[in-house]
Amino acid sequence: MKDLRSKIKRQTELLGLVLNEPAKYLIPDLAMEYEIDDLTIKRDMMDFRSSGIGIHSRSKKGISIDGELPDGVIKPILESYIGTTIYSKSFDRATQSLTKKIGSKAIVIMSYLQRGIDSNKKVIISYKKPNQKISGEQIIGGEKSEGKFNREKLDGRESVVQESDERKIEPLIIYESEGCWRLLAKHENNYKQFLLERIQNIKQTNESFPKHNQSEIRELFSGSFKSYLGKDKIEVKILMDTEWAERLRPKLLLENVSYSPAEDGKVLLETTVNSFNEIAAWIVSRGKGVKVLSPTPLKEMVLKLAKEALENYE
Incomplete structure (x- = not known):
């Protein structure tokens, strides 16, 4: 399995190098880069050609690709590469979007x-x-x-x-x-x-x-839904209907979240965020049953966003 992961990673990076700088690299250059023999690089190129990618090495002119990559190969190549290097539970939609927008x-x-x-x-x-x-x-x-x-x-x-x-x-x-x-x-x-x-x-x-420092990087993500990162620490309290709390409890929305019983069967959610922007938009998108208790600036932002959304229908 380790050899397969290494092969997928090497082949994708080789393709990236040649796509970005055609005719720059000779086979021995890439063999030295990855500490393998020339024959392995030649086999990698044969694998690409078998999938319809016109990759060739011309004497003293370096490796290049004839024409565009076939539409059907870009997403599978990216998915395989992502699987060997990046760990995420949900990346298919993101990969599809990236491939559609910028291709090879x-x-x-x-x-x-x-x-x-x-x-x-x-x-x-x-x-x-x-x-x-x-x-x-x-x-x-x-x-x-x-x-x-x-x-x-x-x-x-x-x-x-x-x-x-x-x-x-x-x-x-x-x-x-x-x-x-x-x-x-x-x-x-x-x-x-x-x-x-x-x-x-x-x-x-x-x-x-x-x-x-990996702990410093993790800290940046701990108070965020990952689309906004920062070092601010803002304590937030949200009152939720039981139905919403039960729906959301299994999902890891943020790393530092606590739930506690409140009056009338409701649930108090307490967390720390690094920006009002993300959590305000998230609260508005939940609709009825999710109410900000504190801080006041977050309440004001939620009200502002909700009013702006209603204006679309006036």
Whole structure:
């Protein structure tokens, strides 16, 4: 089993290298990279050709792929690779979405990031932020953004659109949340998350970074549904109908959750979160039977979101 995992990992990363930089690598280069013989690399290439991938090594010109990868092979390759490197109970929807949006580039992005994680080597990514209308200061994630901007006309009004920018990052963990593959990385001494589907290009570097404290990384996830990460610690109390409590109790929503009996058969849920944004949206989506007791700012955010949702039907 270990040999099979090693083979799947090597073959996918080989494919990612050749897709991203055609004709750069000779067979001996890759054999040296993975500490195997040339014949094994040739067998890997034969395996790819048998699945319809036109990968070839031409004398002194390196390895390249003729044409595009067949549509039916990208998702299975990614699924096999994810199964050997990333541990998640639910990744099929995220993989399907990533494959649909960026095609074979998904193999390049995923394999380059995982190589960086495995070897503690920094990577350089070109990352595209979503287009946003801006009024006043540009704020993203509660912080001023220092990205590049241009202006364009939208519905007759001038708006600011953020372009992609290049960043050198320390990749730490690839994980799935809300149907999307995400990367937790360190950039300019801050922990940040990136959506893999928005990484436009990626380059390897030989610049090492120190191994990160795993307990510190786990701490970032402990108060989050994984789509927003941060170091803030906010204590939250929510009153729930018994029916909701029984439905949710088996599910690990957050790592630090306690349930206790309350009046009228209701249940008090207490937890610690690192952002109001995620849990407020989650509470609104539950509807009747889930009520915020504290803190007040969370109550206000829930009411605001609920009113905005109702306005869609006025």
